[in-house]
Amino acid sequence: MSDFxxxxxVSWHSRGFLASQTAYVTLALALLVAAISVVAPEFLSFGxxxxxxxxxxxxxxxxxxxxxxxITGGIDLSVGSSMGLSAIIAAMLFRALGPTAVAAxxxxxxxxxxxxxxxxxATIGLINGLxxxxxxxxxxxxxxxxxxxxxGLCYAITNGQGVDITGPEANLFFRLxxxxxxxxxxxxxxxxxxxxxxxLLLHHTAxxxxxxxxxxxxxxxxxxxxxxxxxxxxxxxLSGLTAALSxxxxxxxxxSVPANLADGYELRIIAASVIGGANLLGGVGGPLGAIVxxxxxxxxxxxxxxxxxxxxxxxxxxxxxIIAAVLVDRLRSRRLGQ
Amino acid sequence: MTLLTLEDVGKSYGAxxxxxNVSFQVGPGEIVGLMGDNGAGKSTLVKIIAGVFxxxxxxxxxxxxxxxxxxxxxxRKAGIEVVHQDLAIADNLSAAANIFLGRELHRRIAGFRxxxxxxxxxxxxxxxxxxxxxxxxxxxxxxxxxxxxxxxAIARTRLADAKLILMDEPTAAISVRQIAEVLALIxxxxxxxxxxxxxxxxxxxxxxVCDRVVVLRRGRLVANKAIASSSPQEVTGLITGALExx
Ligand SMILES: Nc1ncnc2c1ncn2[C@@H]1O[C@H](COP(=O)(O)OP(=O)(O)OP(=O)(O)O)[C@@H](O)[C@H]1O
Ligand SMILES: [Mg+2]
Numbered sequence: 181m182s183d184f185x186x187x188x189x190v191s192w193h194s195r196g197f198l199a200s201q202t203a204y205v206t207l208a209l210a211l212l213v214a215a216i217s218v219v220a221p222e223f224l225s226f227g228x229x230x231x232x233x234x235x236x237x238x239x240x241x242x243x244x245x246x247x248x249x250x251i252t253g254g255i256d257l258s259v260g261s262s263m264g265l266s267a268i269i270a271a272m273l274f275r276a277l278g279p280t281a282v283a284a285x286x287x288x289x290x291x292x293x294x295x296x297x298x299x300x301x302a303t304i305g306l307i308n309g310l311x312x313x314x315x316x317x318x319x320x321x322x323x324x325x326x327x328x329x330x331x332g333l334c335y336a337i338t339n340g341q342g343v344d345i346t347g348p349e350a351n352l353f354f355r356l357x358x359x360x361x362x363x364x365x366x367x368x369x370x371x372x373x374x375x376x377x378x379x380l381l382l383h384h385t386a387x388x389x390x391x392x393x394x395x396x397x398x399x400x401x402x403x404x405x406x407x408x409x410x411x412x413x414x415x416x417x418l419s420g421l422t423a424a425l426s427x428x429x430x431x432x433x434x435x436s437v438p439a440n441l442a443d444g445y446e447l448r449i450i451a452a453s454v455i456g457g458a459n460l461l462g463g464v465g466g467p468l469g470a471i472v473x474x475x476x477x478x479x480x481x482x483x484x485x486x487x488x489x490x491x492x493x494x495x496x497x498x499x500x501x502i503i504a505a506v507l508v509d510r511l512r513s514r515r516l517g518q
Numbered sequence: 519m520t521l522l523t524l525e526d527v528g529k530s531y532g533a534x535x536x537x538x539n540v541s542f543q544v545g546p547g548e549i550v551g552l553m554g555d556n557g558a559g560k561s562t563l564v565k566i567i568a569g570v571f572x573x574x575x576x577x578x579x580x581x582x583x584x585x586x587x588x589x590x591x592x593x594r595k596a597g598i599e600v601v602h603q604d605l606a607i608a609d610n611l612s613a614a615a616n617i618f619l620g621r622e623l624h625r626r627i628a629g630f631r632x633x634x635x636x637x638x639x640x641x642x643x644x645x646x647x648x649x650x651x652x653x654x655x656x657x658x659x660x661x662x663x664x665x666x667x668x669x670x671a672i673a674r675t676r677l678a679d680a681k682l683i684l685m686d687e688p689t690a691a692i693s694v695r696q697i698a699e700v701l702a703l704i705x706x707x708x709x710x711x712x713x714x715x716x717x718x719x720x721x722x723x724x725x726x727v728c729d730r731v732v733v734l735r736r737g738r739l740v741a742n743k744a745i746a747s748s749s750p751q752e753v754t755g756l757i758t759g760a761l762e763x764x
Pocket of ligand 2: 560686
């Protein structure tokens with residue numbers, strides 16, 4: 181193209197991915213991993229790394245869904261409760277179907293239980309989405325209410341008791357939720373597969389583009405014919421689905437689903453999304469950010485444990501990281517005059 | 519044939535009567551200026567024609583057929599495109615993404631429909647060239663000047679085969695040089711047989727490019743005159759109410 185005098189060519193280091201919050205949080209993560217490895221070499225031991233990767237996968241998977249919601253300018257506080265209820269329903273189905281004729285078909289009990297659990301998450305998301313997109317309720321309040329409703333259901337249907345995952349196919353359940361493949365913990369593989377899917381959805385489909393457009397300028401999106409209400413409903417359904425999947429995996433890891441499974445996880449999940457670069461004002465975010473944000477939180481938690489810091493400090497440190505991440509982003513934007 | 523006919527169109531927002539008994543016509547390839555003070559009802563009229571709102575009273579005909587637009591898509595299908603006053607573009611997307619928003623180009627890979635980024639960038643580049651605008655398809659709108667944003671909004675209207683383009687204050691908040699570019703562009707649209715309804719607060723814009731001027735005052739049509747038989751002084755009087763009608 182010609183030499184446009186009024187078009188400022190932005191230098192490479194302040195453009196695209198390199199200029200994003202995700203990029204410098206990735207850098208911070210790399211530096212942190214290097215520092216912890218030097219101070220506490222046991223960090224790099226196979227057992228420890230494998231634990232860290234597993235733990236962060238549970239958060240990361242839900243952070244994908246949460247990030248989608250945040251990109252549209254919404255928020256989903258009900259994910260922790262959805263994880264709990266989906267896992268409880270899946271475990272209950274699994275127990276109930278074990279002694280029935282269904283068990284004659286290999287894998288059927290497991291398949292029905294998992295699909296049942298996922299359906300619970302999707303339904304919670306659908307209710308959130310319909311209320312928010314079609315009746316215009318505020319996402320914060322709607323999903324806060326849902327957090328409480330769903331957690332209440334968790335206690336009510338279990339009477340506060342945990343549900344053990346038992347039955348003829350329990351081992352298959354555990355292999356698929358807590359096994360390893362090629363030496364990698366399976367939750368990490370689910371995370372990576374979902375991350376690729378989310379990247380394709382967001383950047384290479386019209387639906388994904390609408391998610392960004394709604395977060396950037398919802399009114400403009402509506403004026404140009406974007407099906408705003410359907411897309412908004414869709415992101416809450418996906419958020420519920422990721423929560424359900426993660427809850428079921430977490431249940432498989434524990435071998436039993438307590439009524440308070442993932443209680444309070446919503447804050448860690450939203451923190452992971454935000455640290456990774458999702459902007460609560462909408463319009464910005466992505467799967468890489470969700471992964472990096474979750475990893476950063478988990479590495480810090482693990483590092484504090486290895487450094488024998490009182491575990492009560494974890495929350496405080498994670499909170500400080502959230503503020504630091506958005507503060508750095510704010511200062512950088514101001515420097516670029518945006 | 520007339521392209522657009524409004525008959526006794528009215529619109530109320532609850533107790534506010536924003537428009538009443540507005541009737542006028544736009545012919546094919548005609549450039550009509552729509553003027554009026556702040557709050558006169560210009561944007562409201564544009565939104566009715568564009569299918570954003572339904573009128574409360576009156577009828578609208580397009581190409582001699584009565585039309586009822588339920589959504590902006592309906593108006594767009596009929597051949598009406600709009601540049602909204604606040605441009606209606608998403609800051610966090612690229613110029614090309616905004617131009618194609620809601621009508622993305624796809625290609626099929628492995629049975630799925632994926633965005634065809636290359637084709638959209640290419641077409642956007644062609645549109646910007648056509649508009650002689652110095653705008654890069656891949657640039658984020660957030661980093662753009664007012665004139666470039668305007669070009670993005672105008673380029674959007676050139677995607678489909680529009681017969682009527684509504685422009686709500688396309689020359690507000692841009693530089694003098696960019697104003698000249700936008701006006702030149704409007705003339706080029708006319709040469710291509712496209713009618714334009716141009717809303718502007720700037721008298722020179724209207725007297726430079728329009729064939730006719732329509733004046734609204736407090737929701738009512740107070741003048742509908744050929745530019746050749748009017749003057750900026752007269753139109754100013756009509757807008758402010760110093761002149762009752764013309
Ligand atoms: N969505 C709305 N709800 C209620 N009242 C509205 C709405 N939009 C416009 N109005 C009112 O309708 C009247 C006409 O507004 P409109 O925006 O059409 O004026 P305008 O001629 O475009 O003004 P401007 O030159 O400032 O853009 C005003 O009194 C305005 O306050
Ligand atoms: Mg207006």
